[in-house]
Amino acid sequence: MEQQQYVVGLDVGTTSAKAVVFTLDGHVVATGRMGYEWDLAPFGAEIAATVLADAAHGALRRAVDATPPGPILSIGIASIGESGVLLDGSNRPLSPVIAWHDKRDGVELAKLAEEIGIDKFSSVTGLPFRHQWSLTKHRWFSESHPDVRNIGLRLNVAEWIAFSLGAAPATELSLASRTGWFDVINKTWWGETLEWSRMNEDALPELVTAGTCLGSVASGIISPRLAGAAITTAGQDHQSAAVGLGATLVGAEVDSCGTAEALVRTVDPISSRSAILALAQIGVTVGWHALPGKWCLLAGTEGGLILGRALSALGSKDFAADGLDEAARQITAPAIRAFVDDNGLLGFQGVGDDASPAELWRSTIELVTDQVTALHGSMSDIVGDHRELIVTGGWSASGALRDCKRRRLGEFSRPDVTEAGARGAAIFAGMAAGLWPDPISHTLTRSDLQPLSR
Template identity: 30%
Template sequence: MHLGIDLGTSAVKVCVLGPDGEVKATASAALTVSHPFEGASEQDCAAWWTATRRAVQEIDAALRGQVRAIGLSGQMHGAVLLDADRRPVRPVILWNDARATVECADILAAEPEAGEIAGAPPMPGFTAPKLLWLSRHEPESHARIAHVLLPKDYLGMRLHGRLVTDPSDAAGTSWYDERARRWSDRLCAVSATDPGWLPEVRHGTEAAGALLPGPAEELGLPAGIAVAAGGGDAAAGAVGIGAVSGGDGFISLGTSGQLFVTTPAYRPNLASRIHAYAHTVPGHWFQMAAMLNGARPIAWLAELFGRPIGALLAEAEAAPPGPLFLPYLTGERTPHGDTEIRAGFAGLGETTSQGSLMRSVVEAVAFTFADAVDALSAAGDMPDTLLAIGGGTRSDFLLQTIADVTGCRIGRTDGADIGPALGAARMAMVASGDASQSDAMTKPPVTRRFDPRRGEAERLKARLAAYRALYPALKSVQAAIGAR
């Protein structure tokens, strides 16, 4: 058995793979996010460990006793800051935090080639700008830093006691030289970062260490088993779906959204706001359109109405087209690179129902993927068929709408909603020596395909054009009132 642990924003998800590579068990434990001020997004890393314990302990004890290795996946970009005793300096600043806008501009002014080196221009959610912000706004916290980790690597430290990351998570920091695959002293220098704070980088399929007796007892796992370095959630999702060769692509529908294509070489394209990052597996990179709002607006609206997501989605599918929705609850990366823009409905009327509002939200999520397809097409090759992972894949309506809007065939597989955890478990198989990379990282069979429907595609084309017009219109309003 091999255990995959995925540290998401809203939950820790775990899965156990059997010797045949089939999923034997899954579990999850919820997490919450705090917003201490507008634009801020933080979590307590102690809560990550508590949720990991809860999720793993939900797995049958007999299965846990047979686990031969652990793999890790996690939300990217978060700044986990530890002091010399490896205690957290402050709460973790997350990937969707927008406080470091000025610092991004300052990094780029100090090093105009920062985007070319790091695979994407500095953005507030990345780790390096957060460190520069801390040096200016929380100098006492900055002065205490002895180690910087990414979220999944904090769990790794708790498991095996070492400070290790992988190339894909390193790539998302804005400190990593993507072409050379090493930390960049120059990018550290312009972001108030000591290179000595940064962890060792190992491929995701390599063992980062062995499970220590204490955490083994807490989790009910055998002590001494290998813990694979793992990958950032996007790269781990790619491993889970077998996107580990040039041209393989997929979409991810979690709290955030991604359109991901594996490449055999480093291909930065700054004009399209595409992230060009090192893959967690050796010898490959990827291009990724990154959307901050993924399937999150669907959950947000359901929470706002206090209703189950499934019931609202059923009403949405039956509802006629209604208002337009701009889904930028926390700003946006691809294609706008705009941390200030916020969400909004346009075209509300007396007959607008909760179902029609949810239909507008589903369409808006699909429209963000249309923008992503255009950006990625401008940056390189774009597959015409994409597999889908993430919690949003539970909705046939959402996947069909994405297919209609983008013109891409979308495929769903078994276990699509646990993609990164599945990828983490596959990396554990390789790290333990129980499978080769080629044997472990196969593409799962597609259980449902969603083909573009010509009639719906034509109808949605006009709404997509109106949606794209809504962004600059709302941006001018947002500039007048200020981000809230």
């Protein structure tokens, strides 16, 4: 009897690394997870590069140890963006990895505005002008720790994990697009911001697309079963998840309802600097997708945080179990209006003596849906209407939220896909192993995959 074959998707996120082993027809056979904690710094957080690598290796080890017999053909790795690993000439980490949400680079951000210009920066890189991107943190490093100016290699997190397994160094396009060093239209490094941030272009490895085979797992790493498995990077985690959910056609949009609500839309490349600037000015990042030849628009709100605050204020731990959500679905015309004030605090207007918890919950749902609808509409005004909407994430379990989205955004699908980021990474792993030519033609779609409830 022929042995089953497997591909592995690894998703290295903000708080944990998750490895999922799939059969070639998309069934999950094993998983592994390893968490980590960032060290608190005065303006944010940092972590040792070795901690990230150890966690990724540990997650892979747990998943592989639980995998039934059969060859493991390849590994695809997706990760958070913006954070970078700086290596010396002997490929040893020179400094901690700064978290994408760290804000120690306030002085550098002001200098960037003065010396490069806000509109110029955004129109070339496709990035909104804010704390987050690699270049200002690298400028901070170069001035606080002058030794990092002599780095031998700079890798994004997914690329670092791939390198630690035996892959050749490379920079994947969707991760390059989130550094602030990349000219998205010309698809090349932007010398002006490289020079501004004291980054040596020679330290940035070859640009590649997700799914490119970068080598194979070296013997003696993690498990003998992984030796020789092809390695690839699978891009930024949101984009890998979009691929895992099947949002691969132009105009497909994922509405990920997690702690932060994220909109991820697949588009054709944009040739207009003014359109790129207009998107960046409303908080939308514009850059190359993990999908070959496509671009990605990515933006978010704090919808999940707001919903969580409302539940906490209402004393509810489970909106489904206590009937709160179903009661909110029955309200036809909410009289209460929820809002967020200038300090980020949630408040309500029109609350009478007879106001029910369901009315407050429903008004909060209307608020967060208003926010994401405005963002969605602004994107469409610039690049055209979406063609398909996929809703996912923990908060999409709320029937009241789904009802509200359907009224504002139209029909959508809600596939039963868990760990979509790892699934997307496994799809790119199949490309690296030569199993399919692109991330659309794969066989990693279970025949028993059914949509969740409306």
